[in-house]
Amino acid sequence: MRIKNLRFGNLWISVTSVILGMLVGAIIMLLSGFNPIENYVSLFTGAVGSPNAIGEVLREATPLILTGLGFAVANSAGFFNIGLAGQALAGWLASVTFALAFPHAPGFILLPGAILAGAIAGALWSGIAGFLRAYFGASEVITTIMLNYVALYATNAIVKGFLAKGDGDYSPTIPVQARLRTPFLEHLTQNSTFHWGILVSLAAVVVVWWLMKKTTLGFEIRAVGMNEDASRYAGMSTKRTIISAMLISGCLAGLGGAMEGLGNFQNIIVNTALPSIGFDGMSVSLLATGSPVGIVLAALLFGMLKIGGLNISIASTTPPEIVDIVIAAVIFFVGANYLIRYLSVKLRRHPRQPEAVASDTQPEAAVAERAAQAEEEGEDTK
Amino acid sequence: MALTDIAIEVRGLTKRFGDFVANDHISMQIKSGTVHGLLGENGAGKTTMMNMLSGILQPTSGEILVHGQSVHLASAKDATQLGIGMVHQHFMLVENFTVLENIMLGVEETKGPGVLNRHDARDKIMALSKRYGLSIDPDAQVADISVGMQQRVEILKVLYRNADILIFDEPTAVLTPQEIKELLAIFRRLANEGKAVVLISHKLKELQAVADVTTIIRRGKVIDTVDTKTTSTEKLAELMVGRHVTFQRERVPMPAGPEILKITDLRVVDKQKVTRVHDFDLTIHGGEIVGLAGIDGNGQSELVRAITGLMPTAGGQVTIAGQDRTGATPRQITRSGVGHIPEDRQRYGLILPMSLVDNMSLQVYTLAPYSHHGVLNPKAMIANTENLLSEYDVRHSNIEEPAGSLSGGNQQKLIIARELSREPQLLIAVNPTRGLDVGAIEFIHQQLLAARAAGHAILLISYELDEIRQLADRVAVIHDGTIVGQAETNALSESEIGLLMAGETVSGKEEMLNAH
Ligand SMILES: Nc1ncnc2c1ncn2[C@@H]1O[C@H](COP(=O)(O)OP(=O)(O)OP(=O)(O)O)[C@@H](O)[C@H]1O
Ligand SMILES: [Mg+2]
Numbered sequence: 001m002r003i004k005n006l007r008f009g010n011l012w013i014s015v016t017s018v019i020l021g022m023l024v025g026a027i028i029m030l031l032s033g034f035n036p037i038e039n040y041v042s043l044f045t046g047a048v049g050s051p052n053a054i055g056e057v058l059r060e061a062t063p064l065i066l067t068g069l070g071f072a073v074a075n076s077a078g079f080f081n082i083g084l085a086g087q088a089l090a091g092w093l094a095s096v097t098f099a100l101a102f103p104h105a106p107g108f109i110l111l112p113g114a115i116l117a118g119a120i121a122g123a124l125w126s127g128i129a130g131f132l133r134a135y136f137g138a139s140e141v142i143t144t145i146m147l148n149y150v151a152l153y154a155t156n157a158i159v160k161g162f163l164a165k166g167d168g169d170y171s172p173t174i175p176v177q178a179r180l181r182t183p184f185l186e187h188l189t190q191n192s193t194f195h196w197g198i199l200v201s202l203a204a205v206v207v208v209w210w211l212m213k214k215t216t217l218g219f220e221i222r223a224v225g226m227n228e229d230a231s232r233y234a235g236m237s238t239k240r241t242i243i244s245a246m247l248i249s250g251c252l253a254g255l256g257g258a259m260e261g262l263g264n265f266q267n268i269i270v271n272t273a274l275p276s277i278g279f280d281g282m283s284v285s286l287l288a289t290g291s292p293v294g295i296v297l298a299a300l301l302f303g304m305l306k307i308g309g310l311n312i313s314i315a316s317t318t319p320p321e322i323v324d325i326v327i328a329a330v331i332f333f334v335g336a337n338y339l340i341r342y343l344s345v346k347l348r349r350h351p352r353q354p355e356a357v358a359s360d361t362q363p364e365a366a367v368a369e370r371a372a373q374a375e376e377e378g379e380d381t382k
Numbered sequence: 383m384a385l386t387d388i389a390i391e392v393r394g395l396t397k398r399f400g401d402f403v404a405n406d407h408i409s410m411q412i413k414s415g416t417v418h419g420l421l422g423e424n425g426a427g428k429t430t431m432m433n434m435l436s437g438i439l440q441p442t443s444g445e446i447l448v449h450g451q452s453v454h455l456a457s458a459k460d461a462t463q464l465g466i467g468m469v470h471q472h473f474m475l476v477e478n479f480t481v482l483e484n485i486m487l488g489v490e491e492t493k494g495p496g497v498l499n500r501h502d503a504r505d506k507i508m509a510l511s512k513r514y515g516l517s518i519d520p521d522a523q524v525a526d527i528s529v530g531m532q533q534r535v536e537i538l539k540v541l542y543r544n545a546d547i548l549i550f551d552e553p554t555a556v557l558t559p560q561e562i563k564e565l566l567a568i569f570r571r572l573a574n575e576g577k578a579v580v581l582i583s584h585k586l587k588e589l590q591a592v593a594d595v596t597t598i599i600r601r602g603k604v605i606d607t608v609d610t611k612t613t614s615t616e617k618l619a620e621l622m623v624g625r626h627v628t629f630q631r632e633r634v635p636m637p638a639g640p641e642i643l644k645i646t647d648l649r650v651v652d653k654q655k656v657t658r659v660h661d662f663d664l665t666i667h668g669g670e671i672v673g674l675a676g677i678d679g680n681g682q683s684e685l686v687r688a689i690t691g692l693m694p695t696a697g698g699q700v701t702i703a704g705q706d707r708t709g710a711t712p713r714q715i716t717r718s719g720v721g722h723i724p725e726d727r728q729r730y731g732l733i734l735p736m737s738l739v740d741n742m743s744l745q746v747y748t749l750a751p752y753s754h755h756g757v758l759n760p761k762a763m764i765a766n767t768e769n770l771l772s773e774y775d776v777r778h779s780n781i782e783e784p785a786g787s788l789s790g791g792n793q794q795k796l797i798i799a800r801e802l803s804r805e806p807q808l809l810i811a812v813n814p815t816r817g818l819d820v821g822a823i824e825f826i827h828q829q830l831l832a833a834r835a836a837g838h839a840i841l842l843i844s845y846e847l848d849e850i851r852q853l854a855d856r857v858a859v860i861h862d863g864t865i866v867g868q869a870e871t872n873a874l875s876e877s878e879i880g881l882l883m884a885g886e887t888v889s890g891k892e893e894m895l896n897a898h
Contacts, residue, residue: 216757216758219747223733223736230732232692233744234745235716
């Protein structure tokens with residue numbers, strides 16, 4: 001009951017953020033002379049109005065689930081992995097390269113091999129940051145940002161120099177047996193780009209949940225993230241735990257990249273910017289406040305906003321950027337999650353009838369209240 | 383206002399956490415100009431009640447009256463405005479702020495918008511500091527000052543806010559006897575100035591020394607309010623626990639067992655390259671309790687961290703049960719049969735946001751039956767937790783609740799349960815009974831003596847000389863990072879130990895003290 005209550009608290013924050021974000025979008029549309037209701041209706045139909053739309057939304061959500069999980073695992077260990085984009089790119093490159101390298105291998109070897117290559121590449125890339133943090137105390141925020149750019153330019157050089165034909169800016173398409181998109185799914189969703197990668201993502205959700213809740217490694221990751229001193233007292237190796245969390249995080253981001261390579265694009269191109277699944281994954285994870293099931297829901301929401309948003313500019317003269325504003329506003333309110341939590345405490349302090357407090361003041365609320373109080377005073381509970 | 387003015391009155395004050403009733407229709411009055419003691423078992427609801435008086439928690443039902451006016455305290459700010467200030471059981475200071483900044487925090491005086499007026503604030507704070515004899519170093523960072531000074535900073539914080547109702551939640555738990563004496567004198571002085579002082583303490587002697595009246599709370603209910611001066615210690619203890627409590631400890635003679643801990647020539651240097659422990663030799667045998675007495679900050683913390691693998695050693699050797707464990711990892715040391723009740727329960731002993739089950743499993747989660755091949759076995763973890771929580775009477779509402787929601791004393795009991803349950807052949811216990819009520823102390827002391835009777839070795843580091851004299855076979859005194867004398871406990875008087883702790887010599891006993 002307690003745990004449900006806690007989840008409910010987080011869910012409430014996420015839902016409030018989404019609603020507030022959409023309200024901000026509506027206000028901006030109104031101020032710019034567009035009709036928000038009409039636009040939100042066309043966003044909604046654009047997202048779920050046809051099998052094709054649903055397929056596109058699911059395809060959009062597939063890598064976001066993986067990068068979202070990746071961020072959440074690192075974050076549990078107290079680690080801010082901003083390098084998801086670079087790790088995803090490494091995974092993308094590795095999976096496509098692997099698929100191109102063995103064009104005649106049978107599908108049951110080539111496809112898993114390519115996926116695995118993506119996961120390993122992502123893990124190696126994040127492992128560098130984990131290693132630097134564990135052994136040299138280098139801030140992961142800085143190292144992962146730098147590694148993002150290294151990944152971007154190195155990948156572009158490799159694509160141009162080795163994979164592309166002639167002067168081209170993109171690699172050949174991967175062999176058929178390595179593709180996650182199949183005629184069956186295309187047929188099912190009116191030629192959408194929906195692909196089997198969704199199964200990889202859902203499997204990852206289950207595995208990550210199990211790993212974090214049911215294994216000693218997950219126990220260690222959570223412990224180190226919450227109190228490093230006590231973790232050392234309990235005999236945990238904080239270095240090993242940090243590196244493990246980073247490897248898992250990068251592995252998931254790499255898988256996200258592999259989904260783009262083997263499913264969405266089926267090749268790799270010279271990118272002018274880092275793949276958006278990195279930063280969007282962070283947002284997804286924050287919106288979900290780290291819970292695996294929440295990440296699935298948040299990724300679907302992101303998919304809907306992005307795919308449905310395309311429909312806004314088709315159905316009206318509203319520029320498509322309005323959707324980016326809505327997304328940004330949602331994230332802003334998630335970031336202001338603390339503020340909302342604080343307000344919720346404030347609201348609860350002025351109950352209409354005293355009895356209402358009796359039933360809903362759960363211990364978590366009290367703890368949050370204590371924490372909020374301490375924060376309010378700018379104090380540290382030491 | 384008259385000195386007998388009722389500063390605070392509560393009527394039917396009740397606080398629930400879910401189904402758990404922490405305060406059950408409490409009614410009492412606290413008068414201005416008095417020191418009002420508050421006594422109760424661990425988890426009785428003392429802190430909860432005071433948190434309601436200082437606006438941190440809101441009552442489920444009931445009424446609070448301040449100087450006769452019914453008030454609604456929605457936040458700590460409201461309480462501050464009404465002149466109520468609280469010094470918390472666990473300090474609430476910002477470590478990387480200076481002492482001055484910590485005191486000003488929240489009521490910053492400004493000259494013009496957003497510009498701190500440090501100068502005036504400093505003058506006011508230093509005047510208060512002088513007036514009450516609360517010596518502080520205003521520019522030191524809180525992270526670098528002793529617990530005693532942190533305590534004084536907390537008190538100044540409250541005085542700086544002009545409180546006339548001051549609540550102290552176990553203020554002496556972390557202080558040395560000398561500091562305690564000074565603090566009690568300050569309480570008396572505050573009361574004489576007409577302020578109301580509420581003092582929560584588990585130390586009956588202290589209450590008897592300073593409190594005019596004492597209210598006893600048991601399981602959330604007021605049992606009685608008594609005149610402290612005319613009530614005996616035994617009676618107070620009995621009212622509080624509901625049964626007879628003995629203060630005598632039976633220490634049966636034990637044959638000397640094998641050497642369990644042998645420290646030779648140990649040297650510990652901290653990150654700032656300051657030598658904290660040097661030329662340190664100590665041996666403890668099975669069936670023996672050695673008490674390490676000393677003033678806080680003389681190398682005790684570093685010694686313990688070095689023995690338990692939490693801090694590197696710079697020289698010397700630590701041998702546990704015949705095996706060299708110098709520089710071993712904390713886990714290797716734990717596995718060789720060492721239990722550790724750490725000094726700072728919230729920093730090292732517990733992971734506050736994690737559940738009671740997780741915290742109880744901290745030292746054993748990698749072992750069967752709590753996990754197999756890296757997969758946790760929640761059933762075994764829960765069963766073990768439930769057993770230990772009831773065996774050690776850790777008052778809790780739910781095993782999935784975060785450790786941070788336990789009362790201070792119950793947090794301590796959880797750690798003791800976890801460490802003793804592993805039946806360590808060497809137990810390192812730092813202030814093991816800090817914050818425990820007399821009933822719990824009796825029980826824990828019995829457990830320590832039982833471990834000794836089972837042939838285990840115990841290194842007891844305590845700022846309570848009484849505790850050392852009650853339990854230890856041998857007392858060793860640490861001063862400035864090294865042992866300045868050790869002897870059979872009975873061979874040294876309390877004042878002789880005090881002299882050694884202060885770095886002086888005890889004439890006529892030099893030879894005996896150096897014999898070990
Ligand atoms: N936030 C909370 N959530 C759930 N239970 C709580 C919470 N705060 C306190 N409690 C429970 O209420 C009871 C009273 O706690 P409180 O801290 O008031 O005890 P106390 O009398 O101060 O004890 P101690 O002497 O150990 O400090 C305890 O059993 C504790 O577990
Ligand atoms: Mg308390």
